[in-house]
Amino acid sequence: MPTLRYKIIPVFSLLLFLFSGQLLVAYGQLKSDSVTVSGRIKNLTIQLYRQSPNVTISRNNILQASRELARPAPLEPDGSFKVTLPLVYPYEELYFNFGQISTAFLASAGTIEIALDADSLFLSDAPFRFSGANAQVNNQLTRYKVFEFKNKPKADGRQLTRKVEGRSAEDSRKILTNEFITTYEKYRETHEILPLLDQYIKSGVKYEVAAFLYDKASAEQDTRLETNVPISNLRPANDLFLTVQRATALERFSLYAASRIADQDGRGIPVGTFANLVDRYIRDLSETERARINELKTGRTGTNRDMPMLQRILQRHQDTLAKLLVYETRMSHLRKVVDTTGLDYLKANFLATNLPTIELKNQELLYQHIMPQVGDPHYRLSLEELYRLEVKDSATINAVAAKFSKQINQPVEVLSGVTLLRSSRYGKELIEQFQAQAQGRLIYVLAWSPDVEASRLELQAARALQEQLGSRDILFVYVGTSETSTELWRESVAKNKAKGLHVFVETDQFDSLIALMRSDVVPAATLLGRDGKFIKRDAPLPSKPDEVLKLLREK
Numbered sequence: 145m146p147t148l149r150y151k152i153i154p155v156f157s158l159l160l161f162l163f164s165g166q167l168l169v170a171y172g173q174l175k176s177d178s179v180t181v182s183g184r185i186k187n188l189t190i191q192l193y194r195q196s197p198n199v200t201i202s203r204n205n206i207l208q209a210s211r212e213l214a215r216p217a218p219l220e221p222d223g224s225f226k227v228t229l230p231l232v233y234p235y236e237e238l239y240f241n242f243g244q245i246s247t248a249f250l251a252s253a254g255t256i257e258i259a260l261d262a263d264s265l266f267l268s269d270a271p272f273r274f275s276g277a278n279a280q281v282n283n284q285l286t287r288y289k290v291f292e293f294k295n296k297p298k299a300d301g302r303q304l305t306r307k308v309e310g311r312s313a314e315d316s317r318k319i320l321t322n323e324f325i326t327t328y329e330k331y332r333e334t335h336e337i338l339p340l341l342d343q344y345i346k347s348g349v350k351y352e353v354a355a356f357l358y359d360k361a362s363a364e365q366d367t368r369l370e371t372n373v374p375i376s377n378l379r380p381a382n383d384l385f386l387t388v389q390r391a392t393a394l395e396r397f398s399l400y401a402a403s404r405i406a407d408q409d410g411r412g413i414p415v416g417t418f419a420n421l422v423d424r425y426i427r428d429l430s431e432t433e434r435a436r437i438n439e440l441k442t443g444r445t446g447t448n449r450d451m452p453m454l455q456r457i458l459q460r461h462q463d464t465l466a467k468l469l470v471y472e473t474r475m476s477h478l479r480k481v482v483d484t485t486g487l488d489y490l491k492a493n494f495l496a497t498n499l500p501t502i503e504l505k506n507q508e509l510l511y512q513h514i515m516p517q518v519g520d521p522h523y524r525l526s527l528e529e530l531y532r533l534e535v536k537d538s539a540t541i542n543a544v545a546a547k548f549s550k551q552i553n554q555p556v557e558v559l560s561g562v563t564l565l566r567s568s569r570y571g572k573e574l575i576e577q578f579q580a581q582a583q584g585r586l587i588y589v590l591a592w593s594p595d596v597e598a599s600r601l602e603l604q605a606a607r608a609l610q611e612q613l614g615s616r617d618i619l620f621v622y623v624g625t626s627e628t629s630t631e632l633w634r635e636s637v638a639k640n641k642a643k644g645l646h647v648f649v650e651t652d653q654f655d656s657l658i659a660l661m662r663s664d665v666v667p668a669a670t671l672l673g674r675d676g677k678f679i680k681r682d683a684p685l686p687s688k689p690d691e692v693l694k695l696l697r698e699k
Contacts, residue, residue: 176525177231179251179277181217183258185242188223192262196243199225203238203251207489207496207526209391210597212239213533223262232525233386235344240272247272247289249282250344256282281341288331288341296327304356313357313372320353344385351389354378358396362403367481369400381485381520397486398493405477413473416441418454421468425509426461433457467506468513471495485520492523499534501595503631504541507534537639544638545631555581561615561643564634571656574623574649579676581645582619586679586699587672589621590686591658594636595628602667605686607642612689618696620644625654671695 181201185192202214217227229238231253238251240258245265249256254277264271269290274282304323308316328345331337357378361369370378379397383390412418419440422429429437433453440450458465471494479487495514499507511531518524544558555565569577578587590606592599603622610620621644626633630648637646649657661670662681669683669692679699684691 176529177253178228179231179236179238179253180226180228180255181238181240181251181258182226182255183224183260185219185223185225185260185262187262188219189262192243193219200241201227201229201238202241203229203231203236204386204388204391205496205526205530206232206386206391206394207493207523207530209388209395213529230529232522232529234384235278235340235386237344237385237387245271247286249274250278250285250340252277278340281338281344284335284338284341285344288328288335288345291331292327295330305360308360313361313366313369316360317353317357317373317377320356321349324349324352344387347383347385348387348389350377350380351387351393354393355389355396358393358400362396362400365403367404370483370486375483375486379486379489394489394493398490398497401478401482401486401490404481405474408477413469413476415450415454417472417476418469421465421472422457425464425468426457428460429457463506464509467502467510471510471514488518488520489523492518492520492527496527496530499530500597500600501628501632503629504535504538504635507531540641541635541638544634548634553577555645558638559641562637562641563645564637565645565647566630567647567649567653570653571660574647574653574657575660575672575676577647578619578621578645578672581621582672582674582676584674585616586618586674586696587621587676588618588683588692588696589623589657589661589670589672590667591623591654591661591663591669592667593624593654594626594632596666599624599667600636602686603636603640603642605689607640609686609689609692610643613693613696615643621647623647623649623654623657625649625651627651671699673699 183199185199196219198216198218200214200216202212205211205213213229215227215229217225219225229251231251234252236251238249240247240249242260245260249258249272256277256279257275259273259275260271270286272282272286274286304320307323308319311319325346328349354377357369357373360366379394419437422437423441436450436453474494475487475491478490482490491514495510498510502510511527515524515527515531518527540559544564547558548556548564550566552566552568555563557563563581565577565581567574567577578589590602592603594600606620606622620642622637622642624633624637624646625648633648658666658668660678660681661668663670667685669685670678671680671683673679680695683695686692
């Protein structure tokens with residue numbers, strides 16, 4: 145099962161390096177702006193309202209390309225809506241969603257109004273009308289998106305790869321730019337483009353090209369991409385726009401940078417860095433240990449005589465030091481292969497990537513350690529946003545932990561409608577536990593893990609599906625396992641608050657259930673009858689609610 149595992153750095157390798165001091169990066173202060181998005185859906189019918197009682201406005205975070213940060217805006221009886229979102233960059237690409245209707249638009253600080261008519265939602269190619277900030281740009285963008293949809297050829301990665309095969313990185317950049325901008329240039333032949341829209345579209349193209357080049361360089365183990373192509377053409381620091389293309393390109397950059405240090409696995413960090421971590425975070429040192437740590441952190445070279453002491457400290461505080469050592473080790477390798485602005489992003493990206501896969505106590509630890517080292521104010525704001533989203537339910541997490549810790553085979557309702565169970569059963573006996581809790585209801589089972597992003601997304605989708613169906617005729621059972629800790633599973637459940645029965649099992653128990661479900665992948669779902677027998681072993685996942693609802697109607 146794919147998951148994040150922290151590697152324990154051998155203490156011996158720490159002694160191979162001389163002290164290397166690390167200064168905290170000075171950073172400027174920047175406050176986020178905000179945009180208020182309001183509007184009205186005219187002629188909103190009861191049927192449309194029941195299908196979608198909210199509109200959703202979502203935006204990107206530059207540190208998590210695969211995630212959209214969504215804000216629902218409830219529809220009023222007259223079809224009006226209003227929601228306010230933070231902005232980190234001067235211009236950000238936002239997304240409006242209502243049912244099956246969606247569009248991208250460009251936001252900046254201020255107010256944006258979106259008007260649309262329910263009578264023409266499925267008849268007009270461009271049913272949106274913008275006013276307020278960037279109104280002209282967004283109305284022209286809407287028309288361009290219609291043109292792009294009708295005229296842009298399907299992307300063919302293999303064909304693009306053939307076109308740049310054997311070409312230099314700079315030649316490849318020019319070829320790809322021409323390919324990606326063709327549809328826009330065709331539109332420009334018959335339309336006068338507003339300057340801001342021109343900058344926005346060209347910014348997106350630049351990052352599409354950069355993402356392709358980083359992928360190509362990673363695959364070919366090309367270590368000179370950022371030497372042969374100016375960094376300003378790959379990840380310019382002063383770009384005004386935040387788009388999904390930019391977030392994706394920087395994500396590809398992080399993978400490219402990681403590929404360049406792949407052969408460094410197993411190597412340690414300067415002993416002085418380790419001593420500084422111990423001095424800062426470890427309190428129960430003996431007088432002898434404290435004296436020697438003070439010497440090492442000020443530049444003294446470690447010796448073989450220090451090894452037993454360092455091993456003891458690491459073993460006593462492995463849970464704390466392991467996370468910090470992984471970060472410091474990675475950064476010590478990365479700073480040898482990337483520039484300072486790139487390293488700044490990679491520091492923030494490290495925490496943003498790992499936040500969903502570590503427990504609350506370690507989220508707080510890494511945040512306090514890494515945040516002061518991030519200099520770019522936009523990265524700081526982006527990281528702050530993601531961190532606050534992760535820890536906002538800390539009171540609920542602690543309340544759940546107080547109610548449920550070490551009970552075995554004893555269901556405990558920790559929140560209204562949310563029951564936790566740590567099971568010792570396997571296979572069919574595990575299913576019998578579900579049946580006992582179902583009390584004659586159908587049982588929809590989701591097998592998932594908080595270690596895996598796809599699983600976490602399915603848990604979110606399951607909550608929405610459960611809220612739609614209720615619990616009178618069907619019990620949702622979420623069977624989870626984690627190679628990180630039971631604590632991470634419990635915290636994930638507390639954050640999600642999906643109603644139903646949440647069961648934690650060890651990996652061998654989990655495998656016994658997956659075998660009965662006849663699934664080769666995780667997450668997986670199955671539907672059990674009121675008698676506990678399988679109705680559909682490989683059932684649709686919660687992210688396909690229409691298929692799940694169809695299956696339930698048939699049963």
